[in-house]
Amino acid sequence: MxxxxxxxxxxxxxxxxxxxxxxxxxxxxxxxxxxxxxxxxxxxxxxxxxxxxxxxxxxxxxxxxxxxxxxxxxxxxxxxxxxxxxxxxxxxxxxxxxxxxxxxxxxxxxxxxxxxxxxxxxxxxxxxxxxxxxxxxxxxxxxxxxxxxxxxxxxxxxxxxxxxxxxxxxxxxxxxxxxxxxxxxxxxxxxxxxxxxxxxxxxxxxxxxxxxxxxxxxxxxxxxxxxxxxxxxxxxxxKNVCEDYEKGRITSRNLLNRQKAVFLDRDGTINRYVGFLRNIDDFELLPGVAEAIRQINERGYLAVVATNQPVIARGEVTVDQLREIHNKMETLLGNEGAYLDAIYFCPHHPDKGFPNEVAELKRECGCRKPKPGMLLTAAKDLNIDLQQSWMVGDGKNDIEAGKAAGCRTALIGEEAFGQDVTVRSLQDFLQYLP
CATH class of the missing domain: 3.90.550.10 (Spore Coat Polysaccharide Biosynthesis Protein SpsA; Chain A)
Known part of the structure; x- marks a missing residue:
């Protein structure tokens, strides 16, 4: 060519x-x-x-x-x-x-x-x-x-x-x-x-x-x-490019090289938890999250969202509506100099009986946390070294998914689910990144 x-x-x-x-x-x-x-x-x-x-x-x-x-x-x-x-x-x-x-x-x-x-x-x-x-x-x-x-x-x-x-x-x-x-x-x-x-x-x-x-x-x-x-x-x-060269950021990001990532749960980790988020107006970034993700960007980690979205299978949010919610998330982060490298979501839900449910999505799957499917797919797509990566979330499913994928894990909260570290917020988690 x-x-x-x-x-x-x-x-x-x-x-x-x-x-x-x-x-x-x-x-x-x-x-x-x-x-x-x-x-x-x-x-x-x-x-x-x-x-x-x-x-x-x-x-x-x-x-x-x-x-x-x-x-x-x-x-x-x-x-x-x-x-x-x-x-x-x-x-x-x-x-x-x-x-x-x-x-x-x-x-x-x-x-x-x-x-x-x-x-x-x-x-x-x-x-x-x-x-x-x-x-x-x-x-x-x-x-x-x-x-x-x-x-x-x-x-x-x-x-x-x-x-x-x-x-x-x-x-x-x-x-x-x-x-x-x-x-x-x-x-x-x-x-x-x-x-x-x-x-x-x-x-x-x-x-x-x-x-x-x-x-x-x-x-x-x-x-x-x-x-x-x-x-x-x-x-x-x-000047910025010269600094990136000196820090090795240019060549390290080539996908021929193994990448390290911080996988992020969405609700309760990036945005305020409101239960099942159905209305875009209810999406609100948590304090300090944009700065924390900006730091993840600058420290050479991929910032990858992995989120369960059963509201799709339940018929409460369409895929297009979810995309718009994620557009809002990316816009708000971008306004503060931060960005996400990829977003993965699981649309499935195993339980039936919801009025407007989407029948083909009501099933067991390998991507719904606590299963590690989203993380494994991201690792294949982006050549991620899971052992050098983290899963950060606010619930048991996040920790179990991260552990099943071979990542280190961080829980935002106080409970014990076998996580490697416990932190107060995403910003607090930054102390564990070099």
Whole structure:
């Protein structure tokens, strides 16, 4: 699979860090950002690379050459005049004959690309976007997707968004079928001439003109992963990325590596316990929870919710209503700089006799705590080392599920259920994390 890396931007926002070299050549840990991208690709066998260059292009071409010294093959497309962040793809159309990776040269990442590609192929879509939760969804571009991962709505930073939304942020890594370019309605001849009918340079915006319209086709998907992807395009972001590199956070999050997680019960652990929560208005974060989850994020643990939701089987809450409750949870956490890497819920309930119960969900299952099914599924999905992970909850079922999965366990409360530690709150639990 070919990889196209877009490296033509001027980098005006980060000029105070380095103004005499292209943004992708700024060093993190002694190596240019672009070199770290190429190393990640090369380790996984993605060695056929096209780099689009423009501003100070000679620095990139001189450093990387034909790529042989880095174990890859590199060719270049030089934009004599700016074509936007997607115009060069039309000029490269003859070389793009099958699905290709499209990456930004100013992104710092370390991800399992084979997992990303496998997901794309399994979905059979025309494009797949790498998405993740971040600490500032309120000012990020958001994708709204259905339960299959199909994108139904694309919200730019400036767009009005729902009151409650999932923390599903476009990270800027893409897999694209070149047919998408042919579907765009953009006259490739104008791209070749670089001038429109009024004599202006013709520029193409990747998100607005190429990808966003795919929402209407049902063939745009999102791939949700907790792996490390961050833009380093401003001085503050560059500083944060350098700190993450020094602490080993970049490479450790690659799902090729075993992850450690804090599994969290929901009711009574994250939000105020009100019995069976049926009304979204009754959802209220407990004091200090957002800060505690933010600390879990920063200490390198995945934050994963595992919650029993028998109200689904009882017919008291629909799956869509539960999703909206969870959207509220993610929005409230995101407003305070915290995020969840995944949410798992069990919709089953073994007891029958409820007026509006859903018959197919009234059964014994392996995912309802105290059984460990949700934790085991998360471990498979996210390559989690359960022995290095914790289950935190406020009840016996949480502790038994954690122990059955092989996790360490923490009870919020005072009773004794064989837990490893007993704490007063989620914030109190942080003392046991390094």
């Amino acid at each position: 070919k990889t196209v890396i877009m490296a033509g931007g001027r980098g005006t926002r980060i000029s105070s860090v380095a103004s005499d070299i292209p943004k992708p050549m700024i060093k993190i840990g002694g190596k240019p950002v672009l070199e770290r991208e190429i190393e990640c690709l090369q380790r996984q066998g993605f060695t056929d690379i096209i780099i689009t260059v423009s501003h100070l292009a000679e620095h990139i071409i001189r450093y990387f050459g034909d790529g042989a010294a880095f174990g890859v093959t590199i060719s270049y497309f030089i934009e004599e005049t700016p074509l936007g962040n997607a115009g060069s793809l039309f000029r490269l159309r003859d070389q793009l004959t099958e699905d290709f990776l499209l990456l930004n040269a100013d992104a710092v990442f370390d991800v399992d690309f084979h997992r990303f590609v496998a997901y794309h192929k399994a979905k059979g879509g025309l494009a797949t976007l790498f998405v993740h939760a971040n600490s500032h969804p309120y000012d990020s571009g958001l994708l709204i997707a259905d339960e299959t991962g199909r994108v139904t709505q694309w919200l730019a930073k400036e767009d009005e968004r729902p009151r409650w939304y999932s923390n599903c942020v476009n990270a800027g890594l893409h897999i694209i079928n070149p047919v998408v370019l042919d579907m765009s309605g953009i006259d490739a001849g104008l791209i070749s001439s670089q001038v429109d009918g009024s004599g202006r340079i013709f520029k193409v915006d990747l998100d607005r003109q190429i990808l966003k319209p795919l929402c209407r086709t049902g063939r745009l998907f999102c791939y949700d992963s907790p792996e490390y992807v961050k833009d380093m395009g401003t001085p503050d972001r560059f």
